[in-house]
Amino acid sequence: MSTDLTPGSPGNLPATTGTADGAGREQPLYPLAPHQLRLTDTDPRAAKRAERQVATMFGLSALLIVAFVVAYVMVQTDQYLDLGNIGKFQLSNVLLGLTFGGAVFLIGAGAIHWAKKLMADEEMVDYRHPAATDDETRASLLEDFNDGLAESGFAQRRMVRRTLIGALALFPVPLVVLLRDLGPLPGTSLRETIWKAGERIVTDVTLRPIRPSDIPVGGLVNASPGSLEEVQHAEGNMNERAKAVIILVRMTPEQIKSQQGEGWDYNGILAFSKICTHVGCPIALYQHVTHHLLCPCHQSTFDLSDSGNVVFGPANRRLPQLPITVDDAGYLVASSDFHEPVGPSFWERG
């Protein structure tokens, strides 16, 4: 029993954990409470009842497994159970889940019920050992280690030691170098999209070219470059789509407070990148009265009537604007590519 007041050691406690026995083990201040018999220990009928309960659970479990197999065979995946207001259920999912889940649950419940009611429940006491290895073994290990070290000559043969260390230090290099071809270098790809002067603007999905008169004030069009589908299928990926998609909005010319370039609109029609400058979610939550565009991922808010500047949220940069005009046939086209990289910031962006 310790009563010393040295830092980090037990303080003035009268009997924190009791006194030590002959083997130096602490004895508890209050001994273990006497074991209390359960009803099942004293009443054979109660024990019999518990046994029957456990057996019922195991038996039911087996029955449910049979039911599972029956359900698997009988019910196809296109059968549904429509419970109106409660929901619609894939019948096979419900039946397989309830039978299998029930069966498994009952095995567990039975086993635990068995353990609690019928298995001996007297608490036992065991002694702990210190985590550390005993001193004798440690000393003997150290001796072995020193013997081995001496036998290897690792300490004396400096040249071997140093070259080995050097070789080991370099050996992971190929493992890292080999990762180089995981992907191409960025190059200028993050600064370019397939938009170019004269590139038709078409509606998403329906791919219709757009006349300025098609968009009323307050209108919104989700659009992309006319050649996108072709490029996408040729390249076999959606990389260009992920950069080139835009939204078109129209406001009255007086409502436009500023733009990223002189005359980049066409009669109040503005084209902005649809990719958020924060971490790249597509944004089209446009409120045509306030001209705010909200990102659904992190709530960056851009004012499209004011050069697409950030008015709220974690994004720092304005939404890049695409300069547009109309071609000879009267359809909206891009006047050039974006003048700044679209999407999230990156180190080389500057």
Place this chain on the structure above:
Amino acid sequence: MSLTTKVGGATIDYVDKRTGILGPAKANFRKLFPDHWSFMLGEIVLYSFIVLLLTGTYLTFFFKPSMAEVVYNGSYVPLKGIEMSEAYASTLHISFDVRGGLLIRQIHHWAALFFVAAMIVHMFRVFFTGAFRRPRELNWVVGGIMLMIGLLEGFAGYSLPDDLLSGVGVRIVSGIVEAIPIVGTYLMFFIWGGEFPGTDFIPRLFIVHVLLFPAILLALVGVHLVLIFYLKHTQYPGRGRTEDNVVGYPLFPIYTAKAGGFFFIVFGLITLVSAVVTINPVWAYGPYVPDQVTADSQPDWYIGFLDGMLRAFPNWEWILFGHTWSWNVFIPGLVMPGILFTALALYPFFESWITGDKREHHILDRPRNAPVRTGIGVMAITFFGIATINGANDLLAVGFHLSINQITWFTRIGLFVAPPLAFVATHRLCIGLQRRDRDKLLHGRETGRILRLPHGEFIEVHEPITDTEKAVILSHPQRRPLPMPAKTDENGVRTPRYRWRWIQAKLSSFWYRDSVETPSAAEIEAAEEHMRHGIGSEHEHRGDFEISHHEIGESETVEALTSRSEED
């Protein structure tokens, strides 16, 4: 000898003659484990992990980790004829054309949510009871690493189907990788095999999800369990419990039945939930296309705190020497989680440095007896909670008719203000509970019986608390803070590392500040003697006095009397 024993005996004999397994088996066969519901939290994690391995293996038989475009022609009508990746198409196939496929998918995903939730609850159980103290610090670190890998593994898993919701999540992660100074762009190009989204990511993520992370997790689970066996389980204070012993039930047969049975229970419950509650309805989100997004784009709940921090962080970005520093993404996306996980892993070492306590501990602390630690834990929960809630700010805005902007500002301020407040409140609460413990030892338990003394005074009868309660309260070894270091020793030589030790001592005195002294043995003895005497005399004179029984709180008068008697 029954048949089972014969067969079992023969098998064991066969195996032992080839492996010598009986030696180690003997050492652990009747190993004792203490019984407490909170010791089963870790088991929930282990069992959901096993469920994940089983169902995950099944899913790999049907899932095609490929981003090649296909036209869907399966049996889910609303998506017929749509172009999508093979990964998404095969997920639909599993859900609608494989019998039981939807069930296994839902079990897998629900089990993942259980897995992480149980991991976090288990971690806080270990934290609040101080179970991470020596000799278990390394097991705490192992647990921390498992938690981190668990989160990443979960993210990888729900990203694999390549549905619209998860695709947006992957896009966000690519944006976070791009925000890493200097190497970010290159890293992103290497990981995604070029620009986003490319066609390499899903196959690469697949192998990470089904091989790399599970293998690491499995190895760490092994280490975690071996250490639990080797060090023996901690136990709560109580009668018969000391730092030198372990009181409980044997592995065989009690825990074979209880823990084994609990595996089936966990498996069964997850399956029952999966039978009736849908999870991650990928068919409703549609295939991933980089220009589509849904309102309420959220990650799975355990990534919510990261998303919440990303949403709340101010939009700081620098352009310095021609390079972009995206603090607005880099700090909440990588630096803050990095700091949080490092702090988490290093906490045990930090605490033992402050307290100077390097002893082995096997009796668990009661949270009230380590007010600063408990306060830190509640502080962490508060921070995590607010960040997570902000990860769903758009849903809250709609549900409670608030503005997203208001919630974001609340979070920006709340993340800094609320955790310290939670700390102070928790600390006070712990000290209050310590005082109550001392009161209970010295004055016993309030019985609610009011006694009127001959001269008209009312008192409430107190009874000594039970031995079980005493054993619990007295289990707490009281310690002293580290002494303030002297600037110089007696010879005028400056104390080495004085500043460092000064900080340590300051923190140490903060750690023990306001702690209530446990009464000494003599005080307790005297108090018990007093109580025995008091009650005894009451019994003797019972016939002479007017005695009335009241429940505490029955009327104001009784309450007033009660509080008066407490002052005595």
Place this chain on the structure above:
Amino acid sequence: MTRAPRRRHPFAGVAVLLVGLVATGTAFAAVNAGTSAQASGAVASQTQVEAGRQLYVEGCASCHGIAGEGTEEYPSLIGTGAAAVDFQMQTGKMPATSPGVQVIGKPRNYSDDEIAAIAAYVASLGAGPAIPTAAELDFAGADLSEGGTLFRTNCMQCHNFAGKGGALSDGAFAPSLMDVDSKIIWEAMLTGPQNMPIFSNETLPPESKQAILKWIDHLQNDKDPGGLALGSMGPVSEGVFVWIVGLGLVLAVTVWIGAKVR
């Protein structure tokens, strides 16, 4: 918020639609000798316009001006068309009780006849989108999958993947589409009420709108096949479920296992 989405009989939507159409049609037939309002062509009868003008002056003019020219705070109705009036008044958003971030729908306080009359009057002020005809709203022939793609591209960002609605900035929100009938949705796309942008018939042609209606009908009537949908709010409701119900159940079992037996 209710957890379980509101369910209706599979045919409820169709029935409501039919009743609505019949009612509107009858109202028109009664006053308008069977002509349905067309964008620029057919003009409502003079009596109906006059009746509408009366109602307008009583109920709307204080904000929108005596001849629909608008006031400083409230918009002009010239050129907004019959569809906008029908949308605003059928949903009870107009007449608005109080201006705010967003005008909320409420039980309407005008009859179909009265709304049709006001719509005819406003349409007479200047050409604008007309109330869609039954033929336009007939989406039976539309392509469901394409409707899904169009919905995901144009609608889902605000109204959520299941049409449950979602948050916008500064306290505004996109409403749920769950109990809205096709005509109202069509009118909303065409007229852009409040903060919703306009999806004109030129950029989102009628056949695309029909496909979208078909998809929304699917969202309204075909429930999620996976079981209880937890409000279709994505992973958040799943997380809440696993903490409260899931862990709750498992912890209850741990307490049972750990409890002493008598």
